[in-house]
Amino acid sequence: MSFSRTPSESSAPIHARVWQSTPGFLLAISLLYVAIILAATLTLNAYFSQTWDVVTFIHAGQNLLDGSPWDLYAQSRAAQNWPYAYPPLHAFVTALALMIGNVIGVLPDYAWARVPAILADIGVAIILFAMVRRKSDEATARVAALIWLFNPLTFYDTAVQGHFESEWLVFVLLAYYWFENSRNFILPSIALAFAVLFKQIAILFALPIFVSWFVRWVSKPTNYPTIKLSNLITSSFSFAAFIIAICLPFLLYSDDFAFMNLTYVENVPVQTQSWIVALLGMTRAAPNALTSDFFLLRYQTIVTLLVAGVIAFIAARREWNLYLTATLIALAFFLTSKKVMGYYYVMLFPFLVAEILPKRRFDLATIVIVATTWIALSPYYAAWVNHAQWWVYAILGSLNSLFFVWLFLVIASRPERNKVESKEAAKQSPTSDVEILRFAQNDTFAFIRASQRPMILLSLGLCAASAGAALVQPIIASASSPIRAPILAPGMEMQAMIAFGSVIALSAITLVIGARAMRAESRTTIFAFGITLIFAPLFFAIYALTKESTAIFEIALKALGV
Numbered sequence: 001m002s003f004s005r006t007p008s009e010s011s012a013p014i015h016a017r018v019w020q021s022t023p024g025f026l027l028a029i030s031l032l033y034v035a036i037i038l039a040a041t042l043t044l045n046a047y048f049s050q051t052w053d054v055v056t057f058i059h060a061g062q063n064l065l066d067g068s069p070w071d072l073y074a075q076s077r078a079a080q081n082w083p084y085a086y087p088p089l090h091a092f093v094t095a096l097a098l099m100i101g102n103v104i105g106v107l108p109d110y111a112w113a114r115v116p117a118i119l120a121d122i123g124v125a126i127i128l129f130a131m132v133r134r135k136s137d138e139a140t141a142r143v144a145a146l147i148w149l150f151n152p153l154t155f156y157d158t159a160v161q162g163h164f165e166s167e168w169l170v171f172v173l174l175a176y177y178w179f180e181n182s183r184n185f186i187l188p189s190i191a192l193a194f195a196v197l198f199k200q201i202a203i204l205f206a207l208p209i210f211v212s213w214f215v216r217w218v219s220k221p222t223n224y225p226t227i228k229l230s231n232l233i234t235s236s237f238s239f240a241a242f243i244i245a246i247c248l249p250f251l252l253y254s255d256d257f258a259f260m261n262l263t264y265v266e267n268v269p270v271q272t273q274s275w276i277v278a279l280l281g282m283t284r285a286a287p288n289a290l291t292s293d294f295f296l297l298r299y300q301t302i303v304t305l306l307v308a309g310v311i312a313f314i315a316a317r318r319e320w321n322l323y324l325t326a327t328l329i330a331l332a333f334f335l336t337s338k339k340v341m342g343y344y345y346v347m348l349f350p351f352l353v354a355e356i357l358p359k360r361r362f363d364l365a366t367i368v369i370v371a372t373t374w375i376a377l378s379p380y381y382a383a384w385v386n387h388a389q390w391w392v393y394a395i396l397g398s399l400n401s402l403f404f405v406w407l408f409l410v411i412a413s414r415p416e417r418n419k420v421e422s423k424e425a426a427k428q429s430p431t432s433d434v435e436i437l438r439f440a441q442n443d444t445f446a447f448i449r450a451s452q453r454p455m456i457l458l459s460l461g462l463c464a465a466s467a468g469a470a471l472v473q474p475i476i477a478s479a480s481s482p483i484r485a486p487i488l489a490p491g492m493e494m495q496a497m498i499a500f501g502s503v504i505a506l507s508a509i510t511l512v513i514g515a516r517a518m519r520a521e522s523r524t525t526i527f528a529f530g531i532t533l534i535f536a537p538l539f540f541a542i543y544a545l546t547k548e549s550t551a552i553f554e555i556a557l558k559a560l561g562v
Contacts (some may be wrong), residue, residue, distance in 0.1 A: 009101055016350040025142060026129065030122045033149045036463075037118055040110050040470035045546040047482050048470075049108045052082045054162035057490040058113050060084040061094035069112055069251055073256035080219040086258045088163050088250060089197040090116070110162065117158045120166035124350055125149050127173045136358035143452050144353050147365070152373045152462040152539075159470065160543065171195035176322045179209050185235040193242035200261060201347075204304065208325040209311040209339035210236065215316035229431070266301050267291070270338045270381065272426075275401040277381045278394035280338075288387040293345060304336045324411065326351035331408045335401055355411070366455045368407065370531060373462055375400045377538055378426040379553040384483055389557055453520040457511060457528035464510035465503055465536045469543035470497040478546045485555050487547050500540050507532050 041049050056076070063075050072091055076084035078391035084091060094114040125145040133141035148154060157163050175191035176183065188209055195202035213235065217227040250257040269290030270280045276297070283294035296303055308329045315325035330348045334340055348368075356364055378400065381393040448456060475495050480486075488496055508529065515525040541547050 022129075022138070026126055026145065029145060029149055030125070033122065033125075034118060036467050037101040037110060037114065037121075037155070037159045038518055039254055040105070040155070040161075040463055040467050041114060042107075043473050044470045044543065045158065045473050045478055047546050048160045048543065051162060054110050054113055055161070056082050057090065057094050057164075058086055058098065058109050061096075061098045061113065064091055064095040067101060070253035073250060073260045074254050077256050077260060083260060085264050086199055087197045087261060088190050088246060089194065090167060090199070092448050093167070098550075108154035110275055114158060114162050117162070117164045117166055120164070120170045121149065121154060121158055124166050124173060126179055127170065128350055128353060130175070130236070131177055131354045132357055132415075135354075139449065140360075140452075143448060143456060144357050146456060147369070147459045148349060148353060150463045151349070151369060151459045152466045152535075153349060153376055153500060154192050155463055155466045156342040156347040156376060163342075163343040164198065165343060165346050168195040168198035169347060171198070171207045172202055173350055173354075175206075175209060176326070179212075179322060185213070186238050187230045188236040189238040189240055193239045197246055198230065200265065204308040204329050205326050207238070207308050208315060208322050208329070210239075211309065211312035212316040212322075215313065242384070252497070268339050269383065270297065272338060272340045272342060273378050273397050273400050274337075274341075274377055274382045274404075275394070275398040276336075277390065278398040280381075281390040281394055288383075290383055295345075296336065300336065300338050304333055305333045307336055321355070323351045323354040327355050327411055328408060331404050331411075335408075341380070345372050345376045349370065360451065362452050362455045364410065366458055369455070369462070371407075372401050373535060374538075375403070377542060377549050379550040382550060385550060385554055386557070389554075392557065448518050450521075453515075454524050456518065457520060457524060458512050459530055460514050461507055461511045461528045462535055463530035464540075465507045465532050465539045466543065467505040468506035469536075469539040471506075472502045473544050473546070475499040475502075476544050476546075478544075480546070481549045482546050482548050483554075485551075487552055487555060488545060496545070500536075503536055503544070504533070505539055507536060543547055 042079070059071060059079065060076055063069075063072050067075065073084065078352065094113050097115040098109060100105060100115075101109060125148050128148055129141045129145040131141075132144040146251055154166075157165055165246045171191045171194040175188040175195070178187045178191065188517060191201070192206040192209065196206065213227055213232055217229065217232055220226065247257065270276060270292075271290070280290070280292050280297065283292040283297070285292070286289075291297065311328050311332060312325060315328070327348065329349060334345070334348075337344075349372075352368060353365070379393060379396060381390065385393070476492060478489065478492075481491050511525055511529050513530065514520070515528075538549065541552055542549060
């Protein structure tokens, strides 16, 4: 994963050398990303900036700093309605961030608690860059890093929910990178162990590597290096031993560790935006029950693991790459899990980007950005809704699931297509480091191809609208409940109009600057601005007015007499 300088950098203007060198580009977008996330975190309503999950993570980190580390799960289980239900590594990195924050000060705890996730987001961008550049070219690799950092789902995951999906994703991606670029069996195994120690769900994405190794050992294909039984044993032992070494002290201290990581997770109520709501409504014993004894809901974890294992086996037999396999596993998780909240959907992006961007499937990426932005923020079925209206949520969730089924079929069918870029597309922009630097002396964003501009502008516009809605929240200064009427507090109409106008203005300015920098056609800019305008009220209602989409939906249904 080297980032070498180009031969002609010394002759370019200093601004071009900084921006167009790979380290300069990655540093620039990383600093901009950090500024946006911290600014939004500090201006968001406490319901988001200090939401239950963030408070849980801070409590876990402080428990490690102030008490016995082995008592983490017992303390969290006893003290909180939403206890810490993850393996220990996120608690440790949160504790480290809080400890640094105690020394430096400046930022509140809820901002420091997001620092590990912010750094992991940047880490994902760097690894994605390296992956895509190896499979394609420098230009497409830069686009991959841009749309990972500046899209509404990454913003939602880190700034709004304060979650840590990128912390386990970065280690899964490292494992995949080492798997494809090294014959070493230990490094991918240790990276996957780290991923699982951050979050249990990472085990789904460890399966493609271990299943692939097993299938290669059994079938001994001629186009891959030979895998010996000793390689399988060593890699499996390294993976398991590392996890056991970290978890065993917690497990021996009390049964709270096993309960929180296994039993508690298995018994969580249905809380999702998928067809599972329909299944729940038709199989539950009581009209307001959020659980069911139906096989898929009762044993959802086992079912999801089995489905992921089948996908990994088929992929290994057909010699599909890891990113394609992981994309399909993520989609299968969305379709089978009974708890998939908005911040989960971000896990799809790194694998999808690494799979489809080198194949120049930018139109598909654009569709996914739009669809997942809606699904992540769409109304979800929860305990506090009107349960008589479950069928409405079932219809909405089924439509979301249909999109994921369609995407699964599109990705899985003919996975080899679009592997080679056409000569005409290749001529649209420079592809090597030297060519990019030469063009950048007159056009900073010359590396972005015409076919990529709608995707980039749309992602930037939606990200700007999301961040803008968070930045204007102090103008509204909402203290109302996010799940109770009214949507807008009486007397705040003028402030709301000013704030919403500011969000639209910020989005428009971002798109104009982006379009001019990329020399995008007017129709491309109009397309991006049109989609952003459609989503802007949703971002504004959730991030500025602090009113969850489910609450808005419930208020609307009541007003309509449904």
